[in-house]
Amino acid sequence: MAPVPPARPYRDFLTPALHKRFTDASLYTLLLCYTISMWMDDWNHYLWAWFPIGPAGIRALLIFIPALVVFILRVAQWHVGQRNTDRPLDTFRKYAIRKNTVLTLTGYAISAWFYSEIYIWTRAGKSRLSLTDRGGRQHDWIRLNERPLYLRFMFFILAMVQGVCHLWFDYDTIDLPAMKPRNDKSTDAERPSKRPSRVLMQKLKPMGLMAVFLVLFTFVAGNILYFLGFRNILWEYYYSFAAMMVSLRRSSTPFGLPPFAPLVGMFVTQGALLVFLWQLVNTAFGIYIAQAPLKKGRPITSDSKDPNGSLLSGLKAKKETVKAIALWELALITDRFPERRRTIYSELDRKTASTSKQITDICLAEVRLLITRISIALDPQFRPADENGQKQEVGPLTLVPKIARPIQNTPVTLDGPGPARTRSEEAGQLVSGIAKDLSSPTNNNLRKSPYVRNGLEKTQLAIKENTQKAEASFEATGIWPALINSWAGRPFRQSLRRSASLIVTGAPYSHLSPLCNAITAITNLAVLSLKEDDWGRFSKQVPDIIRSFTLALQKLEEYVDSLTVHWTDLEMLSKPEEERKKIAEVEQVRECLREGLRGILGVFAEYLRSIDLGIVEIQEAKKVVARGPEMAHVR
Incomplete structure (x- = not known):
């Protein structure tokens, strides 16, 4: 009897299925890129503004590159199941400073930068986004144009905001269904499920609202950062870079952004389209990757010569x-x-x-x-x-982080009273210690004094009353409970x-x-x-x-x-x-x-x-x- 050949690995069937889903998700993204490309055009030539084999098609392929950067991030970082941590603060500690976090922010920054360059190159002459500007008269000195610098900075802040949202809401999660066992009424007929395209269409409105919200938030935060912090710093580097290519009028300060209202309209419009593109990429990827492991209505390993062997792998x-x-x-x-x-x-x-x-x-x-x-x-x-029924000798297993050193077996001696649990007990121990000192043989004359005894009794009563009042005040208006009840206390x-x-x-x-x-x-x-x-x-x-x-x-x-x-x-x-x-x-x-x-x-x-x-x-x-x-x- 000839030996049975080894079964093909499971990845030989899973990888083509994932590639097919990636392609399906990319088609919707490419369609949106083509729509954005037509929106960028000034429509001076009605044919070339929409004809796919021409500037519109080339620009659409270029716009797809920022979307492809986010696709690469998702392919590299996706995981099954939500993050599990004990507290939001633990989530921040574990995921804030790591390689994937830096890669996510960097990926969105590259995506936003490339998109902004495409828009600036497309609208440079029509929207006054060229590198230089002659001003109002032809004989004026060539001066550096601040408008493209502002637009690039705003797109960068938009990328950071989107990156934080990606990390905060954990866009990398793929939620696979958790099936339940069959019951007496179950049949082998395949249960109907919604088509991915229909699910994606139902999420278009939430994606649009999210895009508008992020752009408006970025507009407010970005302007504050630009005009109050980074404007002059960026201008110096911007001027030094531009001076290597063209002869510029010397100036230590930016010339300004007039007309400002059209510039705001450009950022809000194009920023919303870019965020919508990012949202579509993330949503489509999540929907298509989470599809059942089926091919033409059959399990993906059905094409294997040894289907169950491939499944076991x-x-x-x-x-x-x-x-x-x-x-x-x-x-x-x-x-x-x-x-x-x-x-x-x-x-x-x-x-x-x-x-x-x-x-x-x-x-x-x-x-x-x-x-x-x-x-x-x-x-x-x-x-x-x-497997042999013996207890495994492993290190200590903990489900929460260690906050102290392990207890040692060396004997411990206490020279004084143990630590008090409340302020009243601590005050009582303090007074008791004073009383013991006064009652020692070395203080016979002092403890016999009525003034000392009377003062000691009054001191003890005063300490107890004050500590009780302090405890009651802390329980009612304590700083820690107030912090926990506020929005700032959620991580704790x-x-x-x-x-x-x-x-x-x-x-x-x-x-x-x-x-x-x-x-x-x-x-x-x-x-x-x-x-x-x-x-x-x-x-x-x-x-x-x-x-x-x-x-x-x-x-x-x-x-x-x-x-x-x-x-x-x-x-x-x-x-x-x-x-x-x-x-x-x-x-x-x-x-x-x-x-x-x-x-x-x-x-x-x-x-x-x-x-x-x-x-x-x-x-x-x-x-x-x-x-x-x-x-x-x-x-």
């Missing part, structure tokens, strides 16, 4: 984005494609293990990672067991939603989609194995699935019960008490696990005792499921 990929898309494809296969799903059960002769066993191990690894994260959150000393607030999402969905980016898709995939395989697994091998993996789901739900319930709302979490404190622990991401994971466990218990209800599950394990699984909606079909 994607599930084992080290790159998180590739693995997330592969898990999504697996979930789609188990949900919508019965013929391909049956091949997962039938492939038993792979080198490592059968296809179904490898897929189950990979998916259960996501569930066990969830259990490990929650276990560490509940007990920082927890260590996961290795503790957020229950962020902390819970960090633990449950992982870090640095949320694993919500891979986790739920992994749960969905093995649930669907388990539920449908009784009908489609002709060899009956998949049932051997059902006990591990039930145990893992049960333990994950138990840990999740325990973790949610242990949550407390911090006094700085104004978002949760504003909600009713029964709603404070309901975090969307946590509830989605819990519902996915519960639906999966309910479906498996329902299908294997008659076989639970015969598949190596104990009575206690069965009761625990049913108990965990029963905390949700009623499970009438499980007896």
Whole structure:
């Protein structure tokens, strides 16, 4: 028997699919670039103002270069799932100073600079944007024109504003769907979905409003920076550069920007178009990249000679984005494609293990990672067991940054009273210390004095009264509570939603989609194995699935019960008490696990005792499921 050739890597199928989506998104961008190109023209020649094979087409291709710079940024930096940090301040500390941040700001600056140069070259004569200006009379000295300098500076500030928005709202995030397990009413028919072009058209209005807002904000902020800070500094470098090319009239100060109103109109109009172009690039890229891993209605690995082998290479990929898309494809296969799903059960002769066993191990690894994260959150000393059941000897695992040195085992001696927790206790300790000093044998004569005793009593009462008043005043009008309640205190607030999402969905980016898709995939395989697994091998993996789901739900319930709302979490404190622990991401994971466990218990209800599950394990699984909606079909 000839050896089976190795399966083609998953990237051989994913990369062409991503290229196709990139091309589709670029077509809409190129259409907008052509529209902007016609807008820039003065329309003195009606044919050449719009004819694609001519100045309009060349200018459109040049305008596409700024859009291509942003496309390159998105291709290099996109990731699956939102950023997960404990506080906004932690997000700033982690992402503000890094290579990608500098590249993002630099990319937008290059994009804005190239766009402004295209506009200045196009409108140099008509809008007085040439490098030099002769003034009102022909015999005047040639002087340096400040208008293009101002316009370039404003476009640069616009790039910085757009770059900050890109980083603040994390445009690099690609939100992949988190599928749910099949239920009794599910069918294998493909569910209808909106076309990407239709979704993009629905976002045109928000993109336009965003463009207008950013341009108006930049106009105000940019003028303040230009006229109050950078005008004279930029002028010196601008003059030195221009003097190397033309003979200029000597002047240490700018000549001015008249007429200013048309110049403002140029920036507002072209700035809005440029921001709209950036928004279209980011939106179109996000929409098309987040499309299902399908080709002509079939999974992208269907063209492989070994489809499941290629899919397994994607599930084992080290790159998180590739693995997330592969898990999504697996979930789609188990949900919508019965013929391909049956091949997962039938492939038993792979080198490592059968296809179904490898897929189950990979998916259960996501569930066990969830259990490990929650276990560490509940007990920082927890260590996961290795394959042999031994505790792993690893360094200390922390879910929050260290703020102090580790406690040492050396004995500690205290020479005086311990630190007071309140001002009243501290004052009492101070007075007690004075009293002890007065009562020492060396101060016999002093402690007998009635004046000293009377003064000591009055001092003690006064200190207590003053400290109580100070504490009450601080609690009512403390600086820290006032700061937390203001907009400036948002970065310092503790957020229950962020902390819970960090633990449950992982870090640095949320694993919500891979986790739920992994749960969905093995649930669907388990539920449908009784009908489609002709060899009956998949049932051997059902006990591990039930145990893992049960333990994950138990840990999740325990973790949610242990949550407390911090006094700085104004978002949760504003909600009713029964709603404070309901975090969307946590509830989605819990519902996915519960639906999966309910479906498996329902299908294997008659076989639970015969598949190596104990009575206690069965009761625990049913108990965990029963905390949700009623499970009438499980007896």
